[in-house]
Structures are given as structure tokens and as C-alpha cells.
Amino acid sequence: MANTATQMGISDEIAIQIENMNKWYGSFHVLKDINLTVNRGERIVICGPSGSGKSTLIRCINALEEHQQGKITVDGTHLSSDLKNIDAIRSEVGMCFQHFNLFPHLSILENCTLAPIWVRKTPKKEAEEMAMHYLEKVKIPEQADKYPGQLSGGQQQRVAIARSLCMEPRIMLFDEPTSALDPEMIKEVLDTMIELAEEGMTMLCVTHEMGFARQVANRVIFMDAGQIVEENEPEEFFNNPQSERTKLFLSQILGH
Amino acid sequence: MTNSSNASYVRTEMLGEKPAPVGQTGIIRWFRENLFSSIPNAIMSLVALWMIYLVLSHVLPWIFQSSWNANSLKECRAAIKEAYGEGTHGACWAVIRERFLQLIYGFYPSELYWRPNLAFIGMLVALAPILFNKLPRKMLGFTALYPFLAFWLLWGGSVWLPFMIITGFVLGYVAFTMLPHYIGTLGATIAAFLVPVLFWLLLAGPFASGMQSIADVGLEPVESAKFGGFMLSILIGITGIVMSLPIGILLALGRQSDLLIVKAICVGFIEFIRGVPLITLLFVASTLLNYFMPPGTTFDIILRVIIMVTLFASAYMAEVIRGGLAALPKGQYEGADSLGLDFWQSTRLIIMPQALKISIPSIVSTFIGLFKDTVLVSIIGLLDPIGLSTNIRADAAWNGIIWELYGFIALVFFIFCFSMSRYSMYLERKLQTSH
Numbered sequence: 156m157a158n159t160a161t162q163m164g165i166s167d168e169i170a171i172q173i174e175n176m177n178k179w180y181g182s183f184h185v186l187k188d189i190n191l192t193v194n195r196g197e198r199i200v201i202c203g204p205s206g207s208g209k210s211t212l213i214r215c216i217n218a219l220e221e222h223q224q225g226k227i228t229v230d231g232t233h234l235s236s237d238l239k240n241i242d243a244i245r246s247e248v249g250m251c252f253q254h255f256n257l258f259p260h261l262s263i264l265e266n267c268t269l270a271p272i273w274v275r276k277t278p279k280k281e282a283e284e285m286a287m288h289y290l291e292k293v294k295i296p297e298q299a300d301k302y303p304g305q306l307s308g309g310q311q312q313r314v315a316i317a318r319s320l321c322m323e324p325r326i327m328l329f330d331e332p333t334s335a336l337d338p339e340m341i342k343e344v345l346d347t348m349i350e351l352a353e354e355g356m357t358m359l360c361v362t363h364e365m366g367f368a369r370q371v372a373n374r375v376i377f378m379d380a381g382q383i384v385e386e387n388e389p390e391e392f393f394n395n396p397q398s399e400r401t402k403l404f405l406s407q408i409l410g411h
Numbered sequence: 412m413t414n415s416s417n418a419s420y421v422r423t424e425m426l427g428e429k430p431a432p433v434g435q436t437g438i439i440r441w442f443r444e445n446l447f448s449s450i451p452n453a454i455m456s457l458v459a460l461w462m463i464y465l466v467l468s469h470v471l472p473w474i475f476q477s478s479w480n481a482n483s484l485k486e487c488r489a490a491i492k493e494a495y496g497e498g499t500h501g502a503c504w505a506v507i508r509e510r511f512l513q514l515i516y517g518f519y520p521s522e523l524y525w526r527p528n529l530a531f532i533g534m535l536v537a538l539a540p541i542l543f544n545k546l547p548r549k550m551l552g553f554t555a556l557y558p559f560l561a562f563w564l565l566w567g568g569s570v571w572l573p574f575m576i577i578t579g580f581v582l583g584y585v586a587f588t589m590l591p592h593y594i595g596t597l598g599a600t601i602a603a604f605l606v607p608v609l610f611w612l613l614l615a616g617p618f619a620s621g622m623q624s625i626a627d628v629g630l631e632p633v634e635s636a637k638f639g640g641f642m643l644s645i646l647i648g649i650t651g652i653v654m655s656l657p658i659g660i661l662l663a664l665g666r667q668s669d670l671l672i673v674k675a676i677c678v679g680f681i682e683f684i685r686g687v688p689l690i691t692l693l694f695v696a697s698t699l700l701n702y703f704m705p706p707g708t709t710f711d712i713i714l715r716v717i718i719m720v721t722l723f724a725s726a727y728m729a730e731v732i733r734g735g736l737a738a739l740p741k742g743q744y745e746g747a748d749s750l751g752l753d754f755w756q757s758t759r760l761i762i763m764p765q766a767l768k769i770s771i772p773s774i775v776s777t778f779i780g781l782f783k784d785t786v787l788v789s790i791i792g793l794l795d796p797i798g799l800s801t802n803i804r805a806d807a808a809w810n811g812i813i814w815e816l817y818g819f820i821a822l823v824f825f826i827f828c829f830s831m832s833r834y835s836m837y838l839e840r841k842l843q844t845s846h
Contacts, residue, residue, distance in 0.1 A: 219745055238753070246751030256746030259844055260764050269760060270750035302844035322750060 176225030200368040203378035249319030257303035289317040309340025329360040481505035483808035517639015567630035575615035579607035639794030648782040651720040659728025684726035697791035735766035775835035
């Protein structure tokens with residue numbers, strides 16, 4: 156059971172609640188009976204073999220993927236097919252992708268100000284100040300006038316984080332944010348994420364960075380074949396895995 | 412060097428940057444590398460040079476040993492013979508000189524030439540802020556008004572007619588921006604279509620004649636039959652180009668839509684138009700369309716042709732843009748979605764700018780094709796430059812002249828099309844954001 160130390164900064168308020176969620180791609184059952192409750196301020200790392208549905212799971216939370224059964228509630232808003240609800244949830248939930256998905260035709264600054272200006276109707280000047288604030292936070296304010304194509308992968312991912320933060324989201328989703336990066340750049344992105352975690356952001360990360368999981372996660376979730384196989388706090392999860400599947404997975408990725 | 416006793420190697424200082432080796436330049440080297448790098452290459456170069464010489468040695472004397480002052484082909488030939496000797500085949504440019512105004516304006520009344528001239532200058536001013544985004548954005552206001560201004564300048568008539576058309580658009584816009592609050596977005600969109608149409612059908616006529624009786628402002632009307640020459644080509648071509656891009660964008664979006672009926676209509680339209688030759692559509696415009704109109708209505712022939720050309724080009728445009736949309740990574744849609752942008756925002760701000768950028772070369776090709784296709788209107792009897800050239804050649808004085816007329820028409824078309832092509836290259840360079 157979680158001890159008091161790891162519960163620090165976590166409120167009783169529920170940020171995300173997923174109840175009996177099922178999803179199919181055509182006839183392929185990708186997510187099976189997912190139940191997950193995330194409290195505000197919690198940092199959750201989701202890991203598992205490829206094809207286990209972990210990315211699909213977090214993409215369901217901001218409706219990038221549609222689920223067919225079950226109920227998802229994000230920040231008190233029930234996720235239905237109503238477009239207004241979906242847009243409202245998306246503007247509260249930030250997301251970082253494996254391939255960054257920055258907008259190559261816009262400068263770094265414009266990438267960051269776009270959503271605040273058009274979705275939040277923030278005045279341009281204010282949006283730019285906020286963008287510079289978050290670019291400083293991810294330590295690349297000097298790149299503001301460049302274009303994404305001129306930046307390294309690690310810098311691009313940090314811009315993507317800043318871009319999400321400019322919407323001042325209450326929840327951040329990370330979909331394998333370091334998988335497309337060179338080893339030397341992984342650290343700079345993880346440092347940014349750790350800093351974010353320390354400030355109490357509610358985070359769901361799909362990642363294979365087990366060091367990161369140990370350091371910041373309150374809970375680690377292991378998925379296989381579309382279902383949650385094991386869920387525990389990091390120390391227990393790594394030192395004392397219960398399921399055979401988890402043991403096998405951990406031995407594969409920590410074995411060398 | 413490493414050896415067996417000392418296998419490890421540690422660099423103690425990093426190397427600085429050195430300038431790249433100076434290129435071995437020089438004209439002889441350039442010739443050797445580009446034209447005579449091998450024996451087959453050298454032979455091909457020599458053959459090519461010889462062919463260029465052959466063409467130029469015949470064409471250049473024809474162009475320059477020519478006559479500019481004559482009233483008929485016979486006079487022209489005589490003048491060339493006199494100036495350059497027996498057996499010289501010079502061009503008779505006099506025909507261009509004599510019929511220049513006709514080739515430009517058709518049979519537009521000569522005392523009113525200032526109107527198309529002004530419309531042409533206005534067109535350049537109106538296009539400038541679209542083509543070059545460094546110009547002040549306020550100029551776009553003029554761009555929005557320009558179509559009505561040009562319509563009024565070219566055809567003349569009461570100023571109140573274009574005024575009423577603008578009013579219709581303004582009413583539609585007002586309906587679209589004010590009403591969503593009361594009747595929802597869909598209702599407002601429908602209202603934005605219905606309000607102007609109802610206004611034009613029911614109120615615009617009485618209003619316009621009422622205003623006309625109060626303030627009689629207008630230009631002398633010029634009927635469409637008098638339009639001709641390059642003025643007509645530019646009128647049809649530019650209107651088609653400007654209208655086909657937005658319609659093409661909507662069709663391309665419609666074709667990708669999840670809404671089944673919208674998708675079916677767009678696919679049906681695109682496939683039908685692409686499956687039919689333009690000339691058939693023009694025949695429909697010139698003859699059949701009037702059968703579908705209520706009796707007594709006259710629907711201007713140039714307007715009908717413009718509509719057909721626009722529809723034709725928009726179908727091609729839609730497919731070109733669909734190509735651009737397909738080339739865009741799915742991540743761009745997801746990136747936009749994840750930030751909470753709605754469909755139209757993400758389309759306008761993220762998807763379309765990139766899809767259009769990818770499709771610039773094909774879009775401009777379609778524009779160029781459309782502009783050149785305007786000469787097909789000569790087949791339904793409009794007097795575009797090709798139609799006029801047939802008339803000119805039927806004139807007893809110029810009977811038998813071919814190359815000069817078509818050469819001149821080709822040159823003017825080339826200038827327009829080449830400018831478009833160069834502009835598209837400029838645009839591609841300007842929009843280049845990855846290095």
C-alpha cells in the first residue's frame with residue numbers, strides 16, 4: 156500500500172476516472188475492462204510491451220481515440236461524443252507525443268501562442284509573454300524565433316511540453332516522449348518532466364524510462380494484451396513484482 | 412597511429428573548423444565538366460549545339476528581318492523584299508501593330524478603354540497583398556471590394572447593382588456572426604446562405620431601381636458581346652483562378668468528411684467534372700444552360716463561361732489539395748486536436764497552410780492550365796485572342812498570315828504563365844522553414 160511519503164501533494168480530488176472501458180479496432184479488442192482512477196497531483200507511469208494498448212489508453216483520455224464501452228470522466232467532465240465536451244477536455248489536458256507533432260510552418264513562439272490565442276482567446280501580447288515564460292522554464296527561450304525543423308529532437312520535445320503548458324493544463328499526458336530521441340537528449344527531456352512532476356502536475360506517462368518511473372512516479376501500471384496486469388508503487392513494482400508477466404517484462408528491460 | 416603496445420587513443424584537443432577547399436573554378440573547367448566530360452557526352456553536346464544553331468539561324472532572321480509598317484500582308488511582303496532582298500522570309504509584325512488594340516480589348520468601345528485599364532491596375536493592386544504578405548494587411552479591404560468594382564467598371568450600368576450584391580454579402584456575414592447566439596451555428600450557417608439569396612431575389616431589384624431614381628450614378632453599359640482579346644482571357648482566367656482555389660479547398664475537405672452525404676456530393680461532383688472535357692461544359696454554358704433558366708431571363712454568356720471554367724478548375728484543384736492533405740502526417744491533426752482547436756481552427760491554422768504549401772507546384776500548374784484553357788472559349792464564339800485571330804485572318808488584307816499572330820498570342824500567354832511559375836518558386840522558397 157502507498158505510504159504517506161508518496162502521497163504527498165496528492166489530493167483526494169479525482170482528476171481522471173476510467174470505469175470498465177473497452178475499445179476495439181474493428182474486431183480487434185485493444186483495451187479490455189480498464190478501470191483506473193487518477194487523483195489530482197498523482198504521477199503515473201504506464202509501461203508494458205509494444206502493442207499492449209498503453210498508448211491507446213492515454214489517447215482515449217483526450218479522445219484522440221474513441222472508446223466503445225465504459226465511462227471516462229476527466230476533471231469532472233464526462234467524455235461523450237459531444238464535440239463541445241471533447242474540446243473542453245482537450246484544452247484542459249496537455250499531451251506530448253513521441254514525434255513531438257510541432258507545427259513546422261509556425262515558429263516556436265507561434266507554436267506556443269496558437270492555442271491560447273484561438274482557444275482561450277488570450278490577447279496576443281499576453282500569450283507571447285506566457286509562451287516566453289514556459290520556454291524559459293524548458294530552458295530554450297533563445298530559440299523562440301526559430302522553426303521546429305531547425306531544432307534538435309530534445310529541443311523539439313521540450314518545445315512541445317512548453318506548448319502544452321501554455322494552455323495551463325491541469326493534467327499532462329506523455330505518449331513515449333523520449334522514444335524517438337538520441338540517448339544524450341533523453342535526459343534533457345526527462346529533467347523537464349521531473350521538474351514538472353515536482354511542481355505537482357497530474358501526469359500520465361507512457362514510457363520505458365524505468366529510472367524516471369522510480370524517481371517520480373507514485374504508481375506504476377503494467378499493461379499487457381490490452382489489460383492492466385499489475386499496478387503498484389514503484390519500489391514494490393520493481394523489487395517485488397507479483398505477476399509472472401511483469402517479472403518477465405522487467406527481466407527483459409532491466410536485464411542488461 | 413595505434414600499435415599493439417598502445418591500443419588506446421585519447422584525443423587531447425578537439426579540431427577546429429577549417430574552411431572548405433576552394434572550388435576549382437574557371438570557364439574551361441566548367442566546359443570540360445559539363446559538356447565534354449566523356450566522348451559520348453562531347454558528341455551529344457556538339458549535336459545539341461548544332462541543332463540550336465539550326466533553329467536560331469532560321470528563326471532570328473525571320474523575327475528581325477521584318478516589317479512593322481504596312482496595311483496588308485501584300486504590302487508587308489513587298490516592304491521586306493525591298494529592305495532585305497529577294498527570297499527573304501521576314502515576319503510581318505505590322506499585323507500586330509495594326510490590330511494591337513483589338514487583340515487587347517476586343518471590340519470594347521475605344522473611348523472607354525480607361526475602364527478596363529483601370530480594372531487591370533486595380534487587379535494588380537488587389538492581388539498584391541495576397542501575393543506578398545509584407546504589404547499592409549489593410550489593402551485586403553480593397554481586395555474584397557475589387558470584384559464588385561471590376562464588374563461595375565467593365566460592364567458599366569448602375570452603381571446600385573454591385574452595391575446591392577455587396578449588401579447581400581454583408582447581410583449574409585452579419586447573419587453568420589450575430590445569429591449563432593440565438594439559433595445555433597448550423598442555423599446561422601443556413602441563414603447566412605438564405606438571407607443574401609432572398610435579398611437578391613426579392614429586395615435587391617426594387618431597392619436598386621429605387622436608389623437609381625433618387626441618385627442616378629452609373630457608367631455607360633457595355634454588353635458582353637463587345638468583350639474580347641486578352642482582356643477577356645484575363646477576365647475569365649483570373650476570376651476562374653481566384654474562385655477555384657476556395658471552392659477546391661471546400662471540395663477537398665468535403666471529400667475527406669465523415670458526413671456521408673457531403674462526401675458523396677463532393678466525390679460525385681469532382682468525378683463528374685473531371686470525367687467531362689471542358690469544351691463540353693462550355694457548350695453547355697453557351698447553349699443548354701438557357702433552357703434551364705426561367706423564360707425571359709438573360710444570363711450573361713461571359714458569366715456562364717466563368718462559372719463553367721471555375722467549376723472545372725475547382726474539381727482539379729480539389730484533387731490537388733487532397734494530395735496535399737494526404738501527404739500531411741497524422742500527427743499534425745492530433746497535435747492540433749490535443750490543444751483543443753476545433754475543426755475549422757485546426758483546418759485553417761494548421762492543416763491547410765501546410766497542405767497548400769505541399770501542393771503549391773500542382774496548384775500553380777492547375778492555374779496555368781486553366782489560364783491557357785480560356786482560349787477554348789473561341790470555340791463557342793467568344794472573341795478571345797484566338798477567336799480574334801481567326802477574324803483577322805479572314806480579313807482580305809491579312810488573309811494568309813499565321814505565324815505572327817499565333818506567335819504574338821503565344822508570347823503574351825507565355826509571359827503570364829511564366830510569371831505564375833516564377834511566383835510559385837518564390838513562394839516555395841519563402842515558405843521553406845526546415846533547414
